[in-house]
Amino acid sequence: MSRQFLAEGLELSGGDRGVVAVVAVVALAALAVGYVLLKEVLAAGQGTPKMQDIAKAVQEGAAAYLNRQFRTLGIFVVIVFVLLFALPADDLAERIGRSLFFIVGAAFSATIGYLGMWLSTRANVRVAAAANEEGGREKATRIAFRTGGVVGMTTVGLGLFGAALVVLVYAGQAPKVLEGFGFGAALLAMFMRVGGGIFTKAADVGADLVGKVEQGIPEDDPRNAATIADNVGDNVGDCAGMAADLFESYAVTLVASLILGTAAFGVQGLLFPLIVPAIGVLTAVIGVYTTKAKAGENGLTAINRAFYISAVISAVLCTIAAFTYLPSSFADLNGISDAVKATSGNPALIASVAVIIGIVLAGVILWLTGYYTGTEHKPVQEVGKTSLTGAATVILSGISVGFESAVYTALVIGAAVYGAFLLSGSVIVALFAIALAGCGLLTTVGVIVAMDTFGPVSDNAQGIAEMSGDVHGEGAQILTELDAVGNTTKAITKGIAIATAVLAATALFGSYKDAIDKAVLKTGEVVDGISSFSYVVFTPNILVGITIGAAVVFMFSGLAVNAVTRAAGAIVFEVRRQFRENPGIMDYSVKPEYGRVVDICTRDSLRELATPGLMAVLAPVAVGFGLGVGPLAGYLAGAIATGTLMAVFLANSGGAWDNAKKLVEDGNHGGKGSDAHAATVIGDTVGDPFKDTAGPAINPLIKVMNLVSVLIAPAIVTFSIGDSASDPIRIAIALVATLIIVGAVVVSKRRGTSIADSPAETVSNGAA
């Protein structure tokens, strides 16, 4: 087994450059298709003036939030840019490229997030308007899904274009530079997921607690001061955050594939991972254009059909590409070490099976998630039934469903990893196969993003319809149906996103190891150093590392849930104040101040994202410099394993509670207003921060921590090997990182307004 993955100085031939150029053109074509879809969406009617007013308020709130978020994150990005520049690199070109493409990755991530928000805040009102017209069901579904198509095409287009550009410019050094690109994308996405997730759920929970529970007014009632914020939240959380997250999944999986591809398959290994997602672009276009609900058909069925059609076409085309482009023997590959050349097996076969494993994995997760969170299957129906014995049994059964589905999803992902791993006896080739399985998953991302964006757009459309009061009868019914379909598609996306995280992280795990081996070789203390670093799994310090990695996932989840309850407390306080000070709100004579709630959400969510964000970046630094590279490897492994389970648990229990509530609202177990309904509303509220804040943020969290580890590995080795003179520096770095984390946690604990504080005041007011 080669200790060096990167074949430095790898040269691209003219033909190779041609292939990359074709990929770049495909990427640009995806952007062009996105533009065509965009025009189509924007050309649709915008409904009544009242609807347009509401939409405008949402647009302004969302834009204001994202602008402020980008300004805040800008500072953070600059700091990381400088630190990244200071980290060891092979030469100046690599150093500059890595930092530069960090910015590019971050900028692309931000752009996609912004576009997702921008478009969905314009599509929502158009979907609502279309539902009101003749043939509304078809028109509304079409606009909602085309909106998703725009975001999907941009995600894959920018991701692929970025990667192709780096390969064209940097060739053999591309992997190193791509680490920066992936890190930038993942970091921005993580912050957007956390910030947007806190915003959307603080507004949602706050609005529900005062509106539905205390005042007994419906969801999205215009008298509730938090409704605009709630709708803004859907766009900045579910649209912007999710789009950035999936872009990041796309980028990081590509990065991992390209890093390992050069070592395993040489030049062809650098190019094949670009070809697979390029095929995915073509099939995504097919998927988006074939999504048409037949008469009397559920929207979800149509979306699923489109997904499966594009998946099958991808599998066929990728297999053809593998057998056309790749040789049937390792000896025929260029630019790999002699050890790999001697590997037995058929590269074309290995690559095609790996890609198919990824595509099948996507299909299985689609099915599993649908089974555990769909209203028509046993798990959600059982959760719904437990509403008859009260909220406690709803919570317990939802938690059981979450645990169980997490286990099965983790086992399925584990089986995919293990299956790809078995494809070759060479560890490098096996790792590349895992990364290629990730590329297989990627071929479905275009359709997945389209499916996901569908959710918040429909949700918002329903909100605008309800607030304006201008959509009635069949139109309202259509929007309710679309909203329910959106709930399930959102849950599915989370499953796919976490699967990409595991595959990419497992592959990155390989590049982490490579980074260490290379750094050890460079120190000149060869054989012994390596074996002492490698001989790790059975020692207690690695076990401590694994425990810390798992603990960070628990901490991050706890912080995210806590941030939501704290921010929601502030909203409850504000909405109550408005009702109290302006009694005219309840009889519609006074309009509530929506803007103030949006401001509170913006301020609080930006403040709250600092602690989990700092922890994600600095915890690997503390563990790596403090305990060493072995425990850091354990840390990553613990975070990946526990993170997978926790992410699926949070997403699926939340999804099951949400749909159990829908089940009761559809007239089961007593229907709306019954005790059973109240019990499921409690379940749904508990699930809100689970499924939309903590759960989805774990995906970028895992990748940020992995990339930080890969980037700092050489520096840790430099400080760890040889004489102990550098120990104080190493320990000082670890201590500073730890202190910053502890400081952030302490500050976030001290914060004022919490849901626990606000009611007390109001209760005393009520008593006065």
Add this chain to the structure above:
Amino acid sequence: MSRQFLAEGLELSGGDRGVVAVVAVVALAALAVGYVLLKEVLAAGQGTPKMQDIAKAVQEGAAAYLNRQFRTLGIFVVIVFVLLFALPADDLAERIGRSLFFIVGAAFSATIGYLGMWLSTRANVRVAAAANEEGGREKATRIAFRTGGVVGMTTVGLGLFGAALVVLVYAGQAPKVLEGFGFGAALLAMFMRVGGGIFTKAADVGADLVGKVEQGIPEDDPRNAATIADNVGDNVGDCAGMAADLFESYAVTLVASLILGTAAFGVQGLLFPLIVPAIGVLTAVIGVYTTKAKAGENGLTAINRAFYISAVISAVLCTIAAFTYLPSSFADLNGISDAVKATSGNPALIASVAVIIGIVLAGVILWLTGYYTGTEHKPVQEVGKTSLTGAATVILSGISVGFESAVYTALVIGAAVYGAFLLSGSVIVALFAIALAGCGLLTTVGVIVAMDTFGPVSDNAQGIAEMSGDVHGEGAQILTELDAVGNTTKAITKGIAIATAVLAATALFGSYKDAIDKAVLKTGEVVDGISSFSYVVFTPNILVGITIGAAVVFMFSGLAVNAVTRAAGAIVFEVRRQFRENPGIMDYSVKPEYGRVVDICTRDSLRELATPGLMAVLAPVAVGFGLGVGPLAGYLAGAIATGTLMAVFLANSGGAWDNAKKLVEDGNHGGKGSDAHAATVIGDTVGDPFKDTAGPAINPLIKVMNLVSVLIAPAIVTFSIGDSASDPIRIAIALVATLIIVGAVVVSKRRGTSIADSPAETVSNGAA
């Protein structure tokens, strides 16, 4: 570093045997002290005939359950006995000893559990009676704590006696035989924890759902058919299950210490781990006898003081013992390899610091758990405050508290492991230091068991008092206070138990590695085989192993929670039926059929424990034989890391909810009967299976899986190394294990009565 931990053929000198004999005498003395305490408890008055009648019903129900449980487990024990006999062993003596002491370990575990149940069902009525007499507070506290003292003394006495006996008989082969002893103890304890946990919470939740929620009658009301079952549950779950669990912790920690001690410190290393807990026996006696509440003092303060006094005395005596018994240089130790002899450092210093780390760890966990679950600290108070915004925020804040406390507890335990690990550069010595830290924890077990037993006895006493209606005024008040103290002591015990699990499991991890190395050496395929097994942490298959290990913890927790809701459903159904068919129950003219509910609990909990039990034993077999020893190591690491976090999360969130309810019942936020109270009752019900079923069972689960892995490691290596002719057998074993697990899960899913099914019928009856 030596590849062989076990110095086979190690001989004990006459002096050595003398030391062991003294330890055995101390162990017998502990049993004698227990007997004296027992006499004292039984001599107390038994109250009114009505109280005695109720107590008798509880005694009969509990005895019937345990007898039936032991008959069921007997079959299982026989099967494991045979399988264990078939596993590879060095010689026949070892083979017989291992299987024989497996039975002894299981029998001791069962005995302690039975004794705990037997005594607590007799002490409860005596505590209730004492509360009614003059000077009731002091008398009742004394009886409750002395009852705990009996169980505590028996736990440490039997554990220490068993280990001393094995060392006397088997000398150098003792570690191998002790694996059987520890496995028997852990396996029985796990089943008793799971079965008892399901029983107690099914009865509790079922009783509350119908009694408190539907009929509006108080807890422990004699009209509720589930009350006797609820009281039986306290005894078979919290007393019998917990006593067996802590005995198992004691035994397995000793086993791990003795295994590693021989390799690290030679003969002295085999004996020192017996001396430390022998000192613990002395200090436990002091602790039990010094627990006296001063006038006006909280019972908890008195118990904490006793704990800290005995901890300090233990630390001092252990340090003296270390410097007296152990030499100051490794060169002066007997029966160790030359490599270890050359280790620098002072054995006496290392041992004493390690033991002190363990004792300090116990103290820190005591404080941490008290902070996160006590009513007088911020976390529970904040959970209590969130009751003003409803059940959803109570659940969310409780989950946040659970996550956070799990992270800090895991980090503290991790710090202790890492601290002990840093004590020596030699991995074996470092592992032994970790095991010795576990022994340090053990010195506090006597007091801890006494503290824990206090809880269910007080709980039961209150139940008997309420049901009989014969305890009034101050007596009732005293019992309420004792019950509240019991809640906190129970939470603390769980924290200590999981800490022992981590320390023992980390140490056992070392013996797992040793078992592999030894087996590899025996195959004759030396150097390469070893290095390929050791070079593991960075490969994807290990990562899959870690994920599966973490997944098993999630699955086990989900199954346990599910079992409770399912069994509770059957209880709800039965209690409702009795109320419906005998309207006379409500006006006290008809006595409910308590026995039927006890029968249902017995039947259901025994049925439900099969699936999690089989999974615990067979999952390591499936992973080990199916994926290999590397992934099995990952599996164990994943299970330990996630298990620690999950166990503490479940225990502490449950404890926080329980005490938040108490806070509201004490008159805060609206008091009993308010909406806030209803919200905290929901939290408490969710917490019930968390803290008393799923959480505490994770501790023996971890140890069972570790010991299974240590025992099967040689067999896996035999099948894995060399030609692939044995691959079919290996894979067949893995497949059979997997199929049994899958079959058990499928069967448990198909089961009839669930909480989701029962209400539907009742609702339709109500409508008719």
